[in-house]
Amino acid sequence: MPQVSFEHITKTYGQVPVLKDLNLAINDGDFLVLLGPSGCGKTTLLNLLAGLLDVTDGRIMIGDRDVTDVDPKDRGLAMVFQSYALYPTKTVYGNLKFGLSASKLPKDEVERRIAWAAKLLQIEPLLDRKPAHLSGGQRQRVAIGRALVKNVGVFLFDEPLSNLDAKLRTEMRLEIKKLHDTLHHTIVYVTHDQIEAMTMATKIAVMNGGVIQQFGTPDEIYEQPANLFVAGFIGSPAMNLRRVTLSVANGKTEAVFASGVRFELSDYRFMTPPQDGTTVTLGLRPEHFLVGAGTAADSAATFEVPVQYAERTGPDASAYFVLENDLLALRVEPAVAAGLKPGQLVPVHYLKGKAHLFDAQTGQRM
Amino acid sequence: MAQKALGAEVAVRSAPYFPRQKKRISSRSIGIIVFLSICALFFCIPLYVVVITSFKTMEQIRQGAMFSLPSVWTLEAWDHAWNSACSGINCNGLKVGFWNSVQILFPSLILSIAISMITGYALALWNVRWAGGFLFLLFICAFVPFQIIMFPLISMTAAIKVYGNIWGVAIVHAVLAMPVLTLIFRNYYKDIPQEIMNAAVMDSGSFWKIFTEIILPMSGNILIVVLIMQITSIWNDYLIGVTFGGMGSQPMTVNLANLITISTGTTRYNDNMAAALQTAIPPLVIYFFVGKLFVQGITAGAIKG
Amino acid sequence: MAFRWSRWSPQLALVPAVAVTAVAFVGAIGWTIYLSLTRSRRLPEYEIDWSEPLRQYTRLFADDAWAISLKNLIILGLGSALAIVFGFILAAMMDKEKRGESLFRTVFLYPLAVSLIVTGTAWRWLFNPELGVEHALHSIGLTWINFSWLATGETAMYGVILASVWQSSGFYMALMLAGLKSINSEIWSAARLDGVSLFRLYTEIIIPMMKFTFVTCAILLSLGVIKAYDVIVAMTNGGPGQSTFVPAYFTIQALSAKGNLGFASAAAVMMLVITAVIFLPLVMLTAWQQRRTGRAAH
Structure with missing residues (x-):
């Protein structure tokens, strides 16, 4: 049963079409990477899934729920943003807790989840700090933690590693991969970095000009590029x-x-x-x-x-x-x-x- | 190698030593400071004259030496201005106006800031399709002269039975400040990263919850700036107070204006000056304590666009 | 599409502001414009005499006091422009000499913190014909100086201008100082290396670079001049005679003292027109600037 599917998605800004009749379905537990150059529509697609943008036409399904007209908070998703988007006036604890504000959980369950996520991400000593007093890597962990506590099936990542330096990026890449291996969430991950795509994904959708150029496993994408764009985009030095x-x-x-x-x-x-x-x-x-x-x-x-x-x-x-x-x-x-x-x-x-x-x-x- | 470096050091040390002259203030700097000081003096003269006059007796004032210090320092004028100066037919002093001003100030502040803060927040951070057009309209409203809406506002406040009392003045203050303050808040909130709003929408989704938990705590700076700007502008207002205040609820500035424009009897200049100082002291205290924020406020109010 | 509460709550939150704008601004302006076409006197009348809809305007332009008001508006505008010049000089000097900057800034800006009624009171006292500055100057032998400007119609406006300049110079200084500080410091170094004289540097480089600041100041000043009311009340109350009438004062006078609603409305509409004439370049300037920065970003 496909966990997330886009059916005939069209998105236009004013008169400008960004996505046109796009179809994509991924299975439960897949790690999908949306890969493409900037302006290819990958972030738009992610925001449509998150509900931060409205589709012009088409349908988005999560499980067997049609979420096309559902509020972002009710879609059963969690998202990690490029700039982490931590609430600057709240402590790490407050950030994690606010992530649960829509779910109306009993107090002890909230505490339990925060403790669990903090332990998993090794941010327990940071719970009382404000985001301004955290390093880039720590902020990244908190952002992931805020998504984790929601205990939802689908995680969205919007270029989460692009603000980190090279060494941290490699570390966090492994960490996210490890999280996926232990928790088996469905992940939709947007990036323009082919290394991230090749190392983490179970499925890659290469996008260009609002069209999915190829959808397949990293090996398929690399070994059997479906067209000239994919062939030229994947690989360094280029084909x-x-x-x-x-x-x-x-x-x-x-x-x-x-x-x-x-x-x-x-x-x-x-x-x-x-x-x-x-x-x-x-x-x-x-x-x-x-x-x-x-x-x-x-x-x-x-x-x-x-x-x-x-x-x-x-x-x-x-x-x-x-x-x-x-x-x-x-x-x-x-x-x-x-x-x-x-x-x-x-x-x-x-x-x-x-x-x-x-x-x-x-x-x-x- | 080491020897060579050592040699170089010796060479530097043995180089002729020119003691650097002690830094002197250049003549240009002196000129500038002198000029600025003269200007500062010009700015201070009115305040100086007002202060010393307020402590003089009428006998000394009548002798005419405007700039000389009081021969006898007396608080008589201060007492008189506060307790028994006349505003129209009432001779209960400026304290009446003072308390009216205080009573006008708080509801005005709360009303004007609350409405413009929420409006600015909704316009800046939520997807409102007609936000652009509405902002432009507010921008225009911010420049409209008061006279063009004066009579309709009188009729409207009279219709809701607040004309001539403190609530009328407070409501009109809030209405007139709304466009400018909304633009200020909107511009401030526009700089909050979109991703934080996206995160909040995904986490909570509630307009009010996001406002109280995320946005309001992030508004500290602008709130203080706006607060100072509003306190001074409401306190210093004359036109709204005189138009909507009615007899019993006129603010301090109106009392002062009535006192100084009085044409019957002999003018007691020391009372006038004491009254002026009493009216000026609250905003001046704010200014001298948080001057920097005050400047930010007036420039933000001036360049809204 | 399904009803989504999250989509409606921001619009709902805007209801008060929209209502205020629609009623207290747009509606009220329309109401006043309508009244200006009627024969309303003390109480509003809502019948327009279509044979002569502009009679209030005809009367207005035939009115001597209105003519004086317009003339004074221009005098006040030109005179107050000194505040911009003065503000720029102060800012340029403070920008070059950091010593005492915060003290000078505090002194130059304090008049802005007090009510114009207070400012007017203070200057009214300084201009006092018997006991004021003139008397003090005469008593030390400078008998040729005439400083009781408020006493005669010919000079009263200059007294108002002096008080306005005193009150607002600090404000323009603050704006100018912000403008000067935003100029790249390398320009000063480059000019020093090139040996450009300070005067030429200012007239040929710095002032042209600050043209937006100057235009902003000029527009703010004009809008302030149109609104000038408090200072007139406190200093001259329109007198002597009607020599210090300005449109803002004239309009309120027509409404509250004369109780002539239609006439006052016509004057208010003219004030709006004058504001629009000044305001329009501002809108165009902002639009132009936005287009320019927009193009630079592409």
């Missing part, structure tokens, strides 16, 4: 996308680069049979390249390309080559990167079975 021509002859399917390099595609699982001579977009992940001679046997193609530059980002390194007047990004071993000299011609292989093909017109996966 290399090149215009090529398909060649189907003698039972062999190949992609032919303008420079004449032939790319072996025989093991590619086409959804429709490939047509000879069509122009398509070929997507090559940076980490599926091998640099150097001698590995030609498992490679789909070998490029002889000059080095532009190599850069090291801590444990990893990226190298950029020039292929047909455009940069080709590769993930390489730091040791390899150190040996690359600008201008040097290097043979580069691409692994078999790792290519992505997209229709040049529609941008859809082939």
